[in-house]
Amino acid sequence: MTRVTLVAGGNSVHSRLTGVLQHVQRSLEAGGAELNVIQVHQLPSKALLTADFSNKNMKEAIERVEASDGVVFLSPVYKAAYSGILKTFLDMLPQKSLTGKPVLPLILGGTNAHLLVLDYALKPVIHNLGATAVHTGVFVLDKQVTKLEENQYVLDSEAVTRLNNALALYKSSLGGKMDVYHTQYS
Structure with missing residues (x-):
């Protein structure tokens, strides 16, 4: 079974980023993936801030990324870049921990002016890993x-189409081990 780790760099599980995460989860699970979700803000803050590689929870999170066949990184935009909490986690990953793994970066932002966060902020770090x-x-x-009620979100059709297209390509890059599935709405 294909193992994919989703790394969410938001500051809450009750945010619009969760709506994107849920859409990705449904699509990958429907394609047959075994998922691991890491909500970075739920990792021990002291271990993150002090780069405590001996912390059990940090070790487990890093091992999940390294054992994955593929990784999806999700982050909101903060100050024209991806979140600092995601950066802190990325800094703890070993230098070549993403070698041989297809990676899909997903960003949630308030304006198209931050579109280049993908190419000029997040992707260089991913390549460096x-x-x-x-x-x-x-x-x-x-x-x-749109948040419907606690932990239930709906994405508009244009976002769904773009996510589904990216997910179809991503699934095919996992070695043809997954079924391509399109979620209509989140």
């Missing part, structure tokens, strides 16, 4: 994700 198969990624606008 050894990834050679980094997908184009998707930038989703905040306004394209």
Whole structure:
């Protein structure tokens, strides 16, 4: 079974980023993937801030990334870049931990002015960690994700289409081990 780790760099599980994460989860699970989700903000803050590689939870999170066949990184935009909490986690990953793994970056932002966060902020770090198969990624606008009730979100059709197209390419890069599945709405 294909193992994919989703690394969410938001500061809450009750945010629009969760709507994007849920859409990705449903699509990858429907394709047959075994998923691991790492909500970085739920890792021990002291271990993150002090780069405590001996911390059990940090070791386990890093091992999950290294054992994965593929990785998806999700982050909101903060100050024209991906989140600092995601950067802190990325800094703890071993230098070549993404070698041979397809990586899909996904960014959620308030304006198209931050579209280049994917190419000029997040992708260089992902490449530095050894990834050679980094997908184009998707930038989703905040306004394209609507919160219905606690932990239930709906994405607009344009965001769904772009995410589904990116996910279809991503699944095919995992060695044809997954079924391509399109989720209509999140």
